[in-house]
Amino acid sequence: MSKESIILLLFIMVLFIIGGCQTQELNESGVVAGLGIDLEEEELQVSMQMARPALPGQSSGSEPAFEVVSAKGRSLSEGLRKITLLFPRNPLVAQANLLVIGEELAKTDLALIADSILRNPSIRKNAVVVVAREVSPKDVLNTQVAMESLSATAIPRMLRNQERQMGIYQEVSLEEFLNKLARPGVDPTAPAVTLIDSINGKAIRLEGTAVFKGREMAGYLDSRESRGLRFLNPGRIQGGLINIPAPFEGPGRVGIEIIRSQTKVEAANTDGQIVMRITYIGEGNYYEQTGEADILRLENIPVLESICAEQIKSDMQACIKQAQKLKSDIFGWGNIVYSQHPAVWAELGPDWEEIFPGVKTEIKVEFELRRTYVTDQSLHYQ
Amino acid sequence: MRYIKNKPESKPSPQEVIHTDIPASLDEIRSQLDTLYQFCSDIVIREFVFGNPETRGLMVYFDGLVNKDEIENNILRPLLLDIDMLDVKGDLTHRDIINDVKTRIISPAELKGVKTWDELIRRIGSGDCALLIDGYGEGLVAGTRSWQSRGIESPDNEVVIFGPKEGFNETLRFNTAQLRRRIKSSNFKIESFVLGRITKTDVIICYIKNIAPDSMVEEVKKRVNGIDIDGILDTNYIKEFIIDDNKTLFSQVMHTERPDRVCGQLLEGKICILVDGSPMALVLPSTFTDYITTPDDYYTYYIPASLLRLLRFTAFWMSLLLPSLYVAVITYHHEMIPTALLLTIAASREGVPFPSFVEALLLEAMFEMLREAGLRLPRAVGPAVSIVGALIIGDAAVRAGLVSTPMVVVVAATGIASFVTPSYNASLVVRILRFGFLFASAVLGFLGIMIVLVIVLLKMVSLSSFGVPYLAPLAPLNLAQISDIMVRRPWFVNRSRPYLEGMRNQQRQGNGKDEGG
Amino acid sequence: MTRISNSQLYCILVGLLTPMAFLQIPGLLAHLLSQNGWIAAFIAIVPGYGLVLLFNYILQHSQHPFPYLLIEHLGQPLGRILGFIYVLLFLFLTSHSLRLFTDFTETNVLPGTPISIHIGVLILALVLGIRAGIGNLARLMEIIVICGLTFVLVLVLIVILQQGEIERLLPVGSLNYNNLAVATGTNLFIISKLFIVLSFGFWCGNKDEAGIVMKKAMITYVLVIGMTTLSVLMAFGGTITSVLTFPTFSMVTLVNIGNFIQNIDIIFIGVWILGIYGIAVLTWFMACYSLQIILNLHDYRFVAAGTALLVGITSILISSNILELLVLTQVFVPVLYCFFFIIIPILLFLLILLKANRSSSLESKI
């Protein structure tokens, strides 16, 4: 054997011996589906929802497909690592696609975790952020969602389905959340979840949107304001259902399904005063009506459209009002002013916190009805 | 290279020699032969002397292509020995030696005089033996072809249960013989062409005069003559030159290995092209329906044959559309599946990580790989690999939760259905289109499938093979012929041939005047 | 020009008349006449026959196919201008049928997909179709019409056998004669699309036989629509039929074979998309071909790609919501049909008659 080949062989052997020290075999690790962080007695409580590995067919029956472990630490890293004190396997945090922030923590200071989350390479930045409202993140993670094995995968899915069907809340990713937290002129929001009693026992329910002001949580938006927030976010959205009163006197209501819509937000500078011009263009379908009124007629369409537009506008206004009350620029208007009128921002930027609650808005909503599904008229009962 | 050419003492190059006539002097012949066949170890050049006065002769052939016994017995022996037995007593002084040799002395059945090197080369190349005599610028070529060839075996790729089992092989003459044995009429024409600048391949076009439309025969000859290529090794070389539309997946010319099938098609007025060295015959024009029929249909009693044909139609559509329909149904149109079945499918998809479309794509790709692997692998390993692949991988993938069971069933069923299509060409098209449909179904569901179907149909109706619409007799509709498409019409009512534009004799039975022997 | 066979001409005519009407007419008839809607469908045979005779007369007394025929009878400037108006009309009809179809799919199958995607995909297929040329389109139409008619027949039979209650058609009398006239008229306007025979009649094997083919196509149309209306009414009754946006489609949802084959609406849409393709491609072809003649262009096939954008944008902008579209379909489009496919041909007919009389009187004088 030549000298070269012996050296090569030795080199390969060394590689084998020293190279394995960073590998983690899957069966020695626990897959973390969701992460919960809360503040409890001055310490950070970290909860992890560990997925119980199961082959298809070996359905676990009554016992849940996950296990929640939690540990306390003075910092996030400490909390995360203290899990190993009570769990034999190495937690694979990189798989977590849900981050539940406890209300207590949110109200105190996000700075406790922000740096650690940003720095930690194994926390996925496209995980979904939610705030646990009036419950602890551990309980949220511990609750089983009907038909789902893991609540950590169910909540993002719930947010997504709900957005297409109801159109109230919007999914917020960790990356987006941290980004808004770090940038001036915009404050983050995150949908809130809470626990309710349902027919199937405890269930997780989306309930409001948590509004942050700087690094602290300032309050919640209710569902109507959350809907307004979704309309106010610049860009295209799909889906949603809005409910408007019937156009004429009478008890009836009309359900309109929003197919797609687009929002543009511009900052106008008139005499040193910032006015936000919001343009909303949407289209929808006539989804249902209650009562016997003969609503669906060609001549009534403009009326319906204007009522929808009013409804959307008032949702937006409600949201703006609440945000201004909480003095939290969740719409990123400061950012818009900065990008469209840098000079003005240079002047106003430092005092934006005081200016924001007084910013005037001009909302223009255009809504068009398109289709009416299976019947093209209101039913006439005889 | 001009300076070489200008050198007076330089020998003419082989290229120049080829186009000249054979010189009279044997020495010159000899030197030109040496030029031509320099470095050809398999050439045999034998010089000899015969007759009285002695005449020099020379014989050329390729070793391995000729029957040496025949050369010895029928050419050399008469010339060298038996010449004395003739009443001329070997005195050839004032006679036309070559004519005597040709007509009186040597005895091969096939004998022809050639005058150019070009032809001589071609003839020896195909196994003939050339005899050159000093003083005459003419060579005698005797048909002494005999080489090792595959016997007549039953074709592997087109298996029938009933009916003849013979297939073509690589020797053109054997193939034409098989055809001639089946069609004895003098109207059965076999025209010969030589194509390929280097390979000098024999190509024949056969048809039945009075049945095949003359205009079509002329067109085919024109197109075949137009081919200018260095070599023809298989019929596909010709096919790609002569088809009408060469930007389409659909095969417009049929390949077959079966002489009986060719004869059947010839009787319908079609034209067949055979190439020396390839067992595949081209039959043209061919339409879509030719790809889903097999000769078996006509050898089986018509009722089961019709049912089998229906089955094949179903299988054809299944192999084309099943995966895409499945994907469309379970991602867009859940309402179509009965509730109980839907629950089962939902349960089996529970925990599958991929979207249905990706799942289908993966499995289909895997299946195609297995299929290709099964073809290319040595015969002994092939089946083992396909079984291992199909059974073990499929089962393991389901158990591992990578794919869902119904998808495996769908892909497997598609695979089986695609093997039902008798023509390899057609099933190739189907295999490619299937992926197109799969994409469409993932994007727009059933709507997408239909739109792709319209586009495919559009392409199919736009095609024609030598003037015959590809989808005939479906579109343009021919009610008389359509009954032989969906079902196999019994022979006793199958009175007329499928109509081709310009066909003169359309009757198969009864009143049809059988023109010519 | 490519020759087309008589059966291809028949398929082209049926393919142009039936698919769209199949979806919209039964509901309209039920709306106007409630349970008696089917009567109007069958009554339309009488004036329809008149139209066939009218078109046949013009066809037999002309030497050139349609857009050139206008120039032949009306003279250069007028004929050309009118021809150009017809081009616009055909483009509009193409966009309209595309839009109606997309609205239908949006309503019933894929509500989330933007309309522009549907229209874009269809236009792509249509442009390919026109590029293939009329001979190939005729062959495609054969396949489409055969598939479509078989499917419709089976469907109608199944519905009548499963869901049909003949009592729902009662009482037969008590017609509102105004509505009956309107309903018959609507049917007649659809039949007036036979107008395109003025182009296609010249390319079919024998011009003299075009009349018979037209008659057959007209009768097929009446039968299909009549049967469909009957079956819809028998399945739903007058009241429900008249409130449904697309009653024929809703009827398909009732089909249930052995509890296994159910909810086959998507198959219906699949077959029906072929029909819509046929309508759109034929009207568009007429537009392109007319444009070729009017502007003395080299080949109509290149016009298709050029007008594609126009057709696409028109079909998106044609109406803002489905109610408007239905009004368009039920009021505006019939008026267009009436003017361009009935009144103008009648004028043309009178003109030819007058010319013929004059020339014959001239002859007799000489």
Add this chain to the structure above:
Amino acid sequence: MLGSCYDLHEINDAAIAQNFSLDLLENGQVAFLAQTTQPVPRSETGETQPSQNISVMGTGRTAAEAARGMFLHFSRLFLWIHANTLFIGENLARQDLTLISDFLMRNRNLRFQTCVYLVCGVSIQDIHKAMNERGFAITSARGITQQIETQAEELGYYTPLANIELLERMLTPGIEPALPQLTVIKEGDKDRIVLQGMGVIKNNRLIGKLNPEQSQGYYYLQSKKKQGGLISIAWSDSPNAMAVMHCTQFTSNTRPFIQEGKLNMKIDIKCELQYLETIGDDNIYVPANQQRLEYLAEEKIKQQVRSCIIQAQQLNSDILGWGLTTARYQPGWWEDMAAQWDQVFPVVGSQVEVECILCSDGLSRESFRFN
């Protein structure tokens, strides 16, 4: 291309709805309750565990809002199209059916063939609880459809009603819907769902009900449905003797006629009977008794039909569709009277004629003899 999959729904992101129920809560909100089945993958040995039923509830101001409100606490998309039963809560039915009828008609995801039931006495949550407890998918919402069909064939009490029929009868003048009713009874510690009577709707609300006997009368007037029925008659000779017959098929015809300016209904029912059993010692099933048996059966049916008519006329709800029949066969008369139909209907005279034919017997020709 990938952006255009707007309507793509993977099946494992969806929940297959088996049933949906609608009710009005006390606070005026609409409650929407849906039942779905949790798909359970087949285990490796091939045996399936019983699939679990889950009910999800949403509330909102309208039906659609309530249905979509579920997505605030349920993560999967519902496939409504497979729901083949619809339960309507009593509260909603008593208040106003127009709250949901437009939703039922307009929604492309709901099928016209869905069977509609009224839930009486209990809340829809109770019904769902009872359905979920039973565990097996086959006996839950889908089972109830089978139940009513089998019941109609075997017993002939209640007539199923499809969604489209409910809507048609609400929309068409001259006919009103009647819905089969469901309730829950306690049986030991188990809840059991039973069919009990039929709810009578007038205009847009529930106004009363038919008891089982009246329901049977109603059943015999709906000859377009699945047929069958059990008729037990008391054999008057001795107190214990009974004869039980099965109605194999029947046709019923209602025709209006006008007598002295007054509208009358002539109802013809033709029945084919099969002899099922004898109770008591008498040899009832003998040729001589055939006419009497037929007569008694006729009387029985007649009585049931009459009681149904009386109840309908008392409630003044034209569930029998007499108005529609009049419109069909006496269009002239109907045109004049349509406006006052409410006043006319309770006093319309009726004439019921039943013709029964005893066609077949079981395995034995004679009654069982005790020795």
